[in-house]
Amino acid sequence: MDNLLIRNARVPGHGPEPCDVALAGGRIVVIGESLSATGQTVIDAGGGMLTPSFVELHCHLDATLTAGSPRPNRTGTLWEGIALWSEIKPSLDEGSVYRRARKTLLWMLSHGVTHVRSHVDICDPSLIALRALLRLREELRGTIELQLVAFPQEGLFAYADGEALMQEAIHLGVDCLGGIPHYEMTREDGVRSVERVMDLAREYDRLVDIHCDEIDDEQSRFVEVMAAQTVRLGMGGRVTASHLTASHGYNGAYANKLLGLMKRAGLHVVTNPLDNSVLQGRFDGYPTRRGHARIKEMLQAGLNVACGHDSVMDPWYPMGDGDPLKAAFVLMHYAQIIGADERPWLFRMLTDMPAAAFGLERHAVAEGAPADLILWDVPSEDEALRRLPPRRAVIRNGAVVAERDGAAMRVLGETLDVSPPA
Ligand code: FE2
Numbered sequence: 001m002d003n004l005l006i007r008n009a010r011v012p013g014h015g016p017e018p019c020d021v022a023l024a025g026g027r028i029v030v031i032g033e034s035l036s037a038t039g040q041t042v043i044d045a046g047g048g049m050l051t052p053s054f055v056e057l058h059c060h061l062d063a064t065l066t067a068g069s070p071r072p073n074r075t076g077t078l079w080e081g082i083a084l085w086s087e088i089k090p091s092l093d094e095g096s097v098y099r100r101a102r103k104t105l106l107w108m109l110s111h112g113v114t115h116v117r118s119h120v121d122i123c124d125p126s127l128i129a130l131r132a133l134l135r136l137r138e139e140l141r142g143t144i145e146l147q148l149v150a151f152p153q154e155g156l157f158a159y160a161d162g163e164a165l166m167q168e169a170i171h172l173g174v175d176c177l178g179g180i181p182h183y184e185m186t187r188e189d190g191v192r193s194v195e196r197v198m199d200l201a202r203e204y205d206r207l208v209d210i211h212c213d214e215i216d217d218e219q220s221r222f223v224e225v226m227a228a229q230t231v232r233l234g235m236g237g238r239v240t241a242s243h244l245t246a247s248h249g250y251n252g253a254y255a256n257k258l259l260g261l262m263k264r265a266g267l268h269v270v271t272n273p274l275d276n277s278v279l280q281g282r283f284d285g286y287p288t289r290r291g292h293a294r295i296k297e298m299l300q301a302g303l304n305v306a307c308g309h310d311s312v313m314d315p316w317y318p319m320g321d322g323d324p325l326k327a328a329f330v331l332m333h334y335a336q337i338i339g340a341d342e343r344p345w346l347f348r349m350l351t352d353m354p355a356a357a358f359g360l361e362r363h364a365v366a367e368g369a370p371a372d373l374i375l376w377d378v379p380s381e382d383e384a385l386r387r388l389p390p391r392r393a394v395i396r397n398g399a400v401v402a403e404r405d406g407a408a409m410r411v412l413g414e415t416l417d418v419s420p421p422a
Contacts, residue, residue: 003022025398052363056324059117066100085314092128107323113324116145120151120169143396175207179193180193201239210242243272247293247294250294304353309326
């Protein structure tokens with residue numbers, strides 16, 4: 001493990017002047033001015049910003065890089081995406097899932113992502129995708145930390161053997177249990193699925209991350225069940241609700257009650273602006289809603305909210321390159337997080353807030369914190385959001401794991417082209 005000294009770096013929250021940051025033993029040991037170099041490798045940041053690394057809390061690595069195969073999603077709708085994925089699933093093999101997921105993870109690492117939570121569809125009797133991703137999780141440990149969620153895409157109860165496959169996934173070693181209550185056959189089945197998933201998570205000591213209310217139906221109210229169960233089972237801090245797009249249709253009185261309950265439960269939330277901006281609102285006339293949770297209100301209420309990338313070139317979203325900054329850029333517009341006092345939320349939604357849901361200790365540029373960092377050429381978060389620049393270097397456990405080299409990034413010995421299009 002290298003000992004690094006990063007000179008002349010701007011650290012958000014540490015004043016406007018650049019400072020020096022010394023790393024040793026995989027941690028940040030000193031932040032100060034004009035630190036003396038004693039045998040370390042020195043990097044001159046030249047006034048560029050140093051931030052914590054990104055934590056990607058919501059993606060689907062089993063489906064990544066399948067867009068266009070066996071044919072494109074011609075309508076761009078959620079339903080055609082689901083139908084396409086059902087066609088792709090029987091032809092999956094462990095090698096192709098492994099290669100596609102690894103490629104996307106290297107893209108993510110080049111953008112500064114060091115921790116990733118991926119949902120994995122377990123509605124497949126062979127659990128091929130899960131086996132491939134479990135292998136990748138172990139191989140990349142120490143470089144990218146991967147948390148895997150057992151995700152019953154076609155329903156825990158709506159899919160035959162869904163519950164048995166969830167049990168098998170638990171025994172194979174998933175980190176997290178998922179669900180999709182709004183996709184179950186009835187409201188009652190949806191409630192039961194949340195209760196069953198959370199009971200299993202408590203029994204087997206796993207985290208929970210449920211696709212919840214990802215629909216425009218304002219009657220979809222499963223997040224209240226998640227929050228109530230979190231309170232009853234004492235699982236605060238271990239439960240994440242993903243998407244919550246139905247919340248844009250809730251009336252004000254219900255939304256107000258719900259936010260209070262979510263806060264009491266200590267629920268984490270993930271919003272996924274890239275996918276949901278294009279998949280939802282398909283039954284609206286004009287004005288057309290966008291698939292958007294009440295993010296600003298949740299932040300103002302003190303909830304822990306992460307911004308996820310979600311799909312990277314799959315049947316639901318043919319775009320994306322795994323850069324969380326682009327998701328935050330879209331969210332900035334979509335959620336109107338543009339006020340000077342509000343914009344700092346955007347970087348926090350990619351760093352310390354998802355880190356808390358991931359279960360990480362302190363994820364900050366601070367003495368004693370793990371040295372998982374991004375070095376930028378730009379001097380501030382605002383400039384990063386305005387220009388969306390390639391990263392200069394990514395540091396994991398105190399060592400450089402990705403580094404820009406001209407128009408390319410060197411990532412784990414591989415070269416990725418990050419140049420802007422001609
Ligand atoms: Fe998702």
